[in-house]
Amino acid sequence: MAIDFLYFNTYHVAVDCIIFGFDEEGLKLLLCKRSFDPEKGKWSLMGGFLNPEESLDQAAQRVLTRITGLKDIYLEQFDVFSDVSRDPAARVVSAAYYALIKIGDYSNDLIAEFGAKWWPVSQYPELIFDHGQMVEEALVALRLKAKQEPIGFELLPQFFTIRQLRSLYESIYQTQLDPGNFRKKILSMKLLDQLPIKDKENSKRGAYYYEFNQQRYERFKSQGFLFEM
Amino acid sequence: MAIDFLYFNTYHVAVDCIIFGFDEEGLKLLLCKRSFDPEKGKWSLMGGFLNPEESLDQAAQRVLTRITGLKDIYLEQFDVFSDVSRDPAARVVSAAYYALIKIGDYSNDLIAEFGAKWWPVSQYPELIFDHGQMVEEALVALRLKAKQEPIGFELLPQFFTIRQLRSLYESIYQTQLDPGNFRKKILSMKLLDQLPIKDKENSKRGAYYYEFNQQRYERFKSQGFLFEM
DNA sequence: GCAAAAGTGTTGCTTCTACACCCATGG
């Protein structure tokens, strides 16, 4: 029966990545300007074709490393796009991933090389093919994930203030959160370590920096602790 | 640049379906015995290859209709499996779906034809390839989904008692739920219509049958109502 | 009447929410 595989069709298989970042202005999206036809000059997601010796996860990591210069990026596959005519040039089945990166780690040198630009998630340009739909689905998947796992820390620098963390969640859910209540809820989870350093840029009094304690999270999780936002 | 597509590799693309059902005994899984090599005689999921004129969703529906005789089945794509050696016979990229069907609607005639059998989710045989991993991931995805959307009704007959619904959730989450509290919580959502009929099989007093009101759910949802279990 | 499941009510506890209210400090 193995020979029967020959009778089945084969397809181009690709990955497309929605790259999320976060800064003072809010949640951002890294898009690039296509340098080739079709749709040259239009904005699109970062993507690439699957190589024979790699899995889709590996392909996505490869694409992201090439574009950002970073390794071991947080990645989640959230859907596969397979409409017959989604890419007018050829039949391409594309696995869609979202990636979370610390925006400060991203090398600006690479922006020029790929014609890349950070866009606010609430205001990004029209994208080619079904990439706009991918972005919207990625946002839904991100919002869902953020309620179940502390992924926020993938988007923040190693040291951050409670204000920054709150601002991130406000940006993800497009809502306002009560500063006092947010602080109490987050700190009650005991996943943050306070550092003896303060950020004095945003207030006279200064706000302590905190650090996410990954070990404690893993320990809690293995004991049945549930992160719920 | 379009010509460059020719230089890229192509792959076999498939769908695999985890078919969930529910009866008095609990949550079940429909598996079939492979009638061809490799791995002939072993248990596997239902699957099939992608056809050129269809999307993956359509391929999954086609596979399910062939096997169950049903149309418009509830389907969710939850992951893509793409390890290089996951299928020893060929490189196959497979989109994994879970399906929810009303077990009573499933034609038993088709069981013989495909060598299919319902298995309890807590006790199913060893499966070929990475199908066991697919089942476990499907269960995680199902548990997550069941907290966000009232998918339970896809698994129950049109008319059901609160006891049946509770038993379904107990089966999905492998836990015991307080009958009184469960009833109050479910009814407080106002998504069920009580019918003037009782089930007298499971108690002397009899339990009212209820029906899920899809219209009311859609209306609530569009007004920002959140189903949360 | 007894058993057993259906269905209702109650109570105490935890959590959430909307604030009020100090604290610290640069200007």
Add this chain to the structure above:
DNA sequence: CCATGGGTGTAGAAGCAACACTTTTGC
């Protein structure tokens, strides 16, 4: 000293979990 954000406290509401209790009816 004042404006501003950091950080803490609190009272009322809401939700939840455990469990008592009442209803119904076949046996």
